[in-house]
Amino acid sequence: xxxxxxxxxxxxxxxxxxxxxxxxxxxxxxxxxxxxxxxxxxxxxxxxxxxxxxxxxxxxxxxxxxxxxxxxxxxxxxxxxxxxxxxxxxxxxxxxxxxxxx
Amino acid sequence: xxxxxxxxxxxxxxxxxxxxxxxxxxxxxxxxxxxxxxxxxxxxxxxxxxxxxxxxxxxxxxxxxxxxxxxxxxxxxxxxxxxxxxxxxxxxxxxxxxxxxxxxxxxxxxxxxxxxxxxxxxxxxxxxxxxxxxxxxxxxxxxxxxxxxxxxxxxxxxxxxxxxxxxxxxxxxxxxxxxxxxxxxxxxxxxxxxxxxxxxxxxxxxxxxxxxxxxxxxxxxxxxxxxxxxxxxxxxxxxxxxxxxxxxxxxxxxxxxxxxxxxxxxxxxxxxxxxxxxxxxxxxxxxxxxxxxxxxxxxxxxxxxxxxxxxxxxxxxxxxxxxxxxxxxxxxxxxxxxxxxxxxxxxxxxxxxxxxxxxxxxxxxx
Numbered sequence: 001x002x003x004x005x006x007x008x009x010x011x012x013x014x015x016x017x018x019x020x021x022x023x024x025x026x027x028x029x030x031x032x033x034x035x036x037x038x039x040x041x042x043x044x045x046x047x048x049x050x051x052x053x054x055x056x057x058x059x060x061x062x063x064x065x066x067x068x069x070x071x072x073x074x075x076x077x078x079x080x081x082x083x084x085x086x087x088x089x090x091x092x093x094x095x096x097x098x099x100x101x102x
Numbered sequence: 103x104x105x106x107x108x109x110x111x112x113x114x115x116x117x118x119x120x121x122x123x124x125x126x127x128x129x130x131x132x133x134x135x136x137x138x139x140x141x142x143x144x145x146x147x148x149x150x151x152x153x154x155x156x157x158x159x160x161x162x163x164x165x166x167x168x169x170x171x172x173x174x175x176x177x178x179x180x181x182x183x184x185x186x187x188x189x190x191x192x193x194x195x196x197x198x199x200x201x202x203x204x205x206x207x208x209x210x211x212x213x214x215x216x217x218x219x220x221x222x223x224x225x226x227x228x229x230x231x232x233x234x235x236x237x238x239x240x241x242x243x244x245x246x247x248x249x250x251x252x253x254x255x256x257x258x259x260x261x262x263x264x265x266x267x268x269x270x271x272x273x274x275x276x277x278x279x280x281x282x283x284x285x286x287x288x289x290x291x292x293x294x295x296x297x298x299x300x301x302x303x304x305x306x307x308x309x310x311x312x313x314x315x316x317x318x319x320x321x322x323x324x325x326x327x328x329x330x331x332x333x334x335x336x337x338x339x340x341x342x343x344x345x346x347x348x349x350x351x352x353x354x355x356x357x358x359x360x361x362x363x364x365x366x367x368x369x370x371x372x373x374x375x376x377x378x379x380x381x382x383x384x385x386x387x388x389x390x391x392x393x394x395x396x397x398x399x400x401x402x403x404x405x406x407x408x409x410x411x412x413x414x415x416x417x418x419x420x421x422x423x424x425x426x427x428x429x430x431x432x433x434x435x436x437x438x439x440x441x442x443x444x445x446x447x448x449x450x451x452x453x454x455x456x457x458x459x460x461x462x463x464x465x466x467x468x
Contacts, residue, residue, distance in 0.1 A: 002154075006128065023132070024275070024332065029315075056140065059268055060224070060225070060252075061115075062224075062225075063224065063252055066224075066252075066254065068357075069356055069359075069361075069455050069456070070245075070248045070249075070455060070456070072356045072361075073241075073245070073353060073354070073361065073456035073457075074245065074380075075380035075381070075382055075383055077384075098249060101249050
């Protein structure tokens with residue numbers, strides 16, 4: 001590590017950093033800064049599914065299975081999504097609608 | 103005895119209902135569910151049942167065959183009555199237009215029970231749904247209700263003795279087409295849900311690559327014409343494939359539990375199902391097993407879980423009934439429910455969490 005704090009790095013008014021853009025992938029990884037490609041946020045679907053299950057089921061463990069079954073019947077298989085899964089806008093749209101019901 | 107059953111084979115609705123009244127004499131029902139053959143005039147049977155039991159809410163539907171304690175019947179009316187020791191509270195409501203939202207019915211339930219459907223504890227309440235078996239709206243209704251409440255709904259699609267002309271649901275003295283009856287019950291005893299389908303999963307899977315979920319048509323599996331892909335998975339020709347529908351449907355399998363999707367017919371290369379199939383779904387090929395043995399096993403498991411059974415409502419797919427008929431096993435199936443107060447019917451499809459085929463969904467009361 002170079003020894004510089006990320007807060008000291010210059011940012012433009014558009015929120016991006018020309019300095020960071022010019023940085024090597026290794027340096028960005030050290031600072032735990034996502035690459036341009038990573039900013040599409042893989043794993044959002046799993047996050048949303050976990051939130052839906054936690055909010056709907058609360059303390060009721062029987063409900064966890066039922067909520068997962070409902071998702072399967074909607075065409076969303078919870079077991080197929082991980083923190084690394086690419087985000088599918090159609091699936092995200094369905095989950096957003098469900099989360100609104102909460 | 104807090105749950106009592108009755109049945110009549112009298113072809114005259116007035117005499118049939120009088121027969122039922124006689125069998126239930128001395129019992130004070132709070133809620134009555136009944137299933138009646140289409141041969142009994144629907145308007146009349148609904149009206150007479152309501153008039154015969156003025157202290158109870160009555161609801162039910164038309165059938166493709168009836169089930170009562172120890173028997174499978176046809177051209178009959180079968181009835182289950184609950185007193186206030188079996189059901190603490192209940193409310194029956196009709197969705198009169200299946201093209202519209204279900205919010206109105208849920209508002210009625212909210213006013214009756216004093217809490218919203220979202221707040222209702224699924225351990226305290228259970229829902230029963232009976233829906234027009236020809237409407238092809240069951241998936242939409244179950245999907246929407248599943249979004250709005252955690253209360254589990256179980257039920258069946260009304261039949262009409264395989265005429266596929268007009269089915270009926272009944273509530274509080276009236277009969278309805280293109281409608282659904284929803285009932286929310288607060289049982290006074292423990293309940294269990296049973297979903298039993300007599301199939302094993304085969305290794306072959308097909309992915310739905312093109313489909314119309316609203317018309318229940320699948321155009322392609324695995325990027326191939328659906329009929330061709332299904333036939334290939336079975337190792338038969340497309341011409342032979344329809345003969346395998348009953349024994350080899352497909353299923354959405356989740357944690358080892360199949361939710362069966364039964365093929366209905368092949369039109370060109372397209373397969374029409376009795377159930378909606380969505381693009382992207384991975385379906386497993388299934389193979390039928392022993393209906394009697396698997397139903398008995400499921401009922402025994404429910405009995406072990408609850409400790410005892412005081413009543414069963416059985417929504418049993420007509421495809422299972424047809425298979426039992428073919429094999430001469432309807433008496434034996436009826437005997438699975440001997441000694442257990444049972445009411446049920448042969449359905450055009452079943453509901454438990456979602457919409458399914460070739461399954462028996464049972465609501466079991468301790």
